[in-house]
Amino acid sequence: MSVYCITGANRGLGLEFARQIASASPSKTTLALTRSLSSDLADLNKVSNSNTHILECDTGNLQSIKAFTSSAAKALNGKKIDFLINNAGINSAPEQTSLSIGPEDLDEQIRVNVLGPAKTVEYLLAADLLSPDARIVNMTSGLGSMAVSLSITPRKCATYSISKAALNALTVQQSGDLREKLGEGCVVVCMDPGWVKTRMGGEGAVLEAEESIGGILECVHGLGEGDNGRFFTYTGKEVPW
Template sequence: MPVYCITGTNRGLGLEFVRQLAQSADNTILACTRSVSSDLTDLKAVASSSTHILACDVGDLGSIREFVKEAAKILAGKKIDFLLNSAGINPAGWQSSLSLGPDDVLTQIRVNVLGPAKTVEFLLQADRLAKDVRIMNMSSGLGSMQRSLELKPRKFAGYSISKAALNMLSIHQAGDLKENLPGAVVILMDPGWVKTRMGGEGAILTPEESISGMLKVVHGLKEEDNAKFYHYSGKQVPW
């Protein structure tokens, strides 16, 4: 029975990950949400009997530490086979490099970069990651330097910067984890332009299409895929 840990599951792509994975009774799912006191109606509606809803605010180091402790209790001797870091924010999408809000950029770095960094770090310290764990960090086409240069109209600068930083973090994780977990594979994923609250009305993909594609990629990963940047379709994304 594989164990999945997914961040940012109260809505959007994280919620769809839970919905699709919960369709198999063989999957144990740790569904992480910023707060268990918020409205979790949608998440509870798709959860299975083997889905555990846990608080994990990836923008708060204390919250991540508490999550790891709770996860260890629930898993007992089991370890996480698939860690899907899908939580992320884009609070100031209208900003260009000429109008960046310092607080907005720092907040995105804290959530979009340090969140996945510390989630992996703390789970590793607690010995909760399987020796051949598959880690997917949710990036974006906007994290690609080539694609960002082509972007018109010019916007999403802070988000692009944070996702480019996440890309570099993932490269380091892909190398550093080999010292402790030789079979580990870390990848980045571009989910495409998806019809979520973040994606907006003009998006072209449904969450079902995007997540189905991403899971196909994740489930097919081999050791030689370590440190690669994938599109949900399975194609590689240019750096």
């Protein structure tokens, strides 16, 4: 049975990933990661089943990611991760433009949105916890697309947009590097979930989480080797860089 690992699983899109995976096949193993086990996990506990392991992993903290790999190894007991969903992310300064970037805000978003997924993959690989046919899904945004951003007037969420563009570039790099380590069966993609009604999505969001995540899972489950390094939206349509 497949093994899933979801970062940022205690709310929003991550919680919906955990819910849909657990309800679709209770026998599948899921590592549901949360920044802190002291967080409010009531909603995550509601959607979890006996094969869900709730583990602590703050993807903005390298020591926390390292500690997580040890916890994951114990929970998996010899199994390997087939689907890694790098979902955790922040948009801490949506009001900033390219003319008002806060250096600390940009640093934080790069640390969480880019370095976090990079090190999560790196440490899981080093611990030999990734399947040779692993699907690595980096949750990005349409705002990380140069083409999409150019079509939006006025531009918005500058620091977030920059960090997600960097995540897209990371995806391309990982798509080559992981194949050298794991083999040709490994596939790395970035996914735009659309503008979803979550706390991060904010007022005005138009898409229900159930529809977005359902579409993403359908796309991810259908990925082939030729999709490595590509950028998709939740509908399965390819997004221009």
